[in-house]
Amino acid sequence: MTEHPNSSVISRYAGGDLALDEATVWSIEVHLEECADCRARLAGSAPDDVLTLLDRVSNGVGQGIAAGPAPIPVRRRWSAARNRWLVWQMVPWLTMTAAILVCAVMLQALQPSLPSLVLLLAPVAPLPAVAVAWSRGSDPAWELIASTPAAGLPMLLRRTATVLVLIIPMLGLATDRTGVSLALALLPCLAFTTTAIALGAFIGVRLATLGLAAAWGAGVALPAVFTAHLPVVLQPGSLGVWAFIAVASAAFAMTRADRFLKRR
Numbered sequence: 258m259t260e261h262p263n264s265s266v267i268s269r270y271a272g273g274d275l276a277l278d279e280a281t282v283w284s285i286e287v288h289l290e291e292c293a294d295c296r297a298r299l300a301g302s303a304p305d306d307v308l309t310l311l312d313r314v315s316n317g318v319g320q321g322i323a324a325g326p327a328p329i330p331v332r333r334r335w336s337a338a339r340n341r342w343l344v345w346q347m348v349p350w351l352t353m354t355a356a357i358l359v360c361a362v363m364l365q366a367l368q369p370s371l372p373s374l375v376l377l378l379a380p381v382a383p384l385p386a387v388a389v390a391w392s393r394g395s396d397p398a399w400e401l402i403a404s405t406p407a408a409g410l411p412m413l414l415r416r417t418a419t420v421l422v423l424i425i426p427m428l429g430l431a432t433d434r435t436g437v438s439l440a441l442a443l444l445p446c447l448a449f450t451t452t453a454i455a456l457g458a459f460i461g462v463r464l465a466t467l468g469l470a471a472a473w474g475a476g477v478a479l480p481a482v483f484t485a486h487l488p489v490v491l492q493p494g495s496l497g498v499w500a501f502i503a504v505a506s507a508a509f510a511m512t513r514a515d516r517f518l519k520r521r
């Protein structure tokens with residue numbers, strides 16, 4: 258054991274004297290760890306205001322324990338919904354998607370010669386919201402969620418389902434207004450969503466949605482607008498292919514579920 262520090266050093270340490278150099282503080286702390294006598298001397302040499310504060314805290318804790326646990330406030334359902342991350346994080350993206358679809362419906366009414374913009378937009382409509390649903394940067398509770406057993410693919414699927422539940426009625430309304438086939442809007446929408454998740458297992462969901470949206474825009478949507486022809490992939494004959502892509506990519510994503518815990 259090191260030498261007992263003298264009383265004046267102990268009381269300066271107890272009072273938080275900034276003039277004590279680090280080597281002295283360190284040697285006092287090492288000594289206090291193994292010397293019960295000096296710990297007792299330290300407890301007695303704390304300044305009066307510290308002792309008063311400790312008494313007050315100790316009384317408060319004692320009263321709190323005696324009073325028993327405080328009743329847990331019952332949360333109302335609406336306040337639970339208000340606190341849900343997804344609800345508020347989705348609002349701007351869903352509003353943007355809805356606004357774009359409204360524009361597409363209006364443009365189609367004004368320019369009936371153009372191929373259906375609603376159909377051209379339907380496959381990529383859910384992608385921004387899906388990207389946000391799995392974005393590390395936009396989720397303040399990410400570290401917490403990522404460490405739970407429910408993280409990974411099941412959570413991504415739940416969030417994606419929420420996105421689809423909100424997007425599908427929008428597409429239903431848009432196709433109803435423009436008189437195009439609902440199936441031709443929904444199946445590509447579903448196929449793009451499942452493909453984004455399947456690709457997301459390898460390159461991350463965010464990058465997958467960006468890549469798919471860019472590929473669809475450059476490869477199909479823009480050429481269709483410029484040539485004023487509905488592309489063959491959006492003709493009624495293509496429905497079977499879209500259904501196959503949706504089922505196959507969903508099944509593939511399930512087999513790669515473990516990758517979603519690593520790939521963020």
Ligand SMILES: [Zn+2]
Pocket residue numbers: 260261262288292294295
């Ligand atoms: Zn000692």
